[in-house]
Amino acid sequence: MAQQLIVEGSDAIVVSEICIKRKLPPPKGYSDKQEFIDKFAKSAGSYNQAVTAFKNALEDPALNRIGIILDADEQGAAHRWGTLKNILHEQFPDFDLSPYSPTANGIVIEILPSLTIGIWVMPDNISTGYLEHFIAKLAPQADKLWLHANETVENLHKTDFCKFSLIRKQKALVHTWLAWQKEPGRPIGAAIQAGYFDAKALAADSFVDWMGRVFELEN
Secondary structure, eight states: OEEEEEEEBSOHHHHHHHHHHTTOOOBTTOOSHHHIIIIIEEEEESHHHHHHHHHHHHTOTTEEEEEEEEEOBTTOHHHHHHHHHHHHHHHOTTSOOTTOOOOTTOEEEEEETTEEEEEEEETTSSSSBOHHHHHHTTSOTTOHHHHHHHHHHHHHHTSTTOOSOGGGHHHHHHHHHHHTSSSTTOOHHHHHHHTSSOTTSGGGHHHHHHHHHHSOBOO
8 A cells, every 4th residue: 555645836855854854754665765755745736736636646546645735825724624625525425524624733534444634734724824934933033144034025025116925925035044045045945954944843843743643654
């Protein structure tokens, strides 16, 4: 039996690096880092593509553990859950989904003895936003450069020539801060690997715990 993690966007490596830094055992059958990125974690692209990949995974009898990570964006976690709940209801009409809803710990559902489903909506299953809202909580909050990036992005957003919307402000912040490092412009996954972000921060605890509850891990 196989396992699959579906990730909106192209952020499978981000999940991989967080798990490695936290010394979380790899999913059973995917102990190699490249196998994790290439076979276990599916970077699905857009939200719609991720939802389609989720539907396809549910129809694959070889998969016994399926996880999906979506961004809440402006719609919020409840809206994202509503979409996935409808898909699950269509696939498993006799299963009672009413006890389940987004919580800070994510959603884990044992649909069948042979099928476990996990749902995580970035950043925290409650707030609007996306991956960068989650990643920002792993940044060194007292770092002078981080504080300066916050102030700079905040001031820019107040101008009439700012190009990014309010919901994208955290994305601008994270990538501005990364652009000002000794090695500017590292992708988030590489930045976690380099220690720019602290994967051991308290803010990542619930996500790492969710991964351990959804998937069967190596001993």
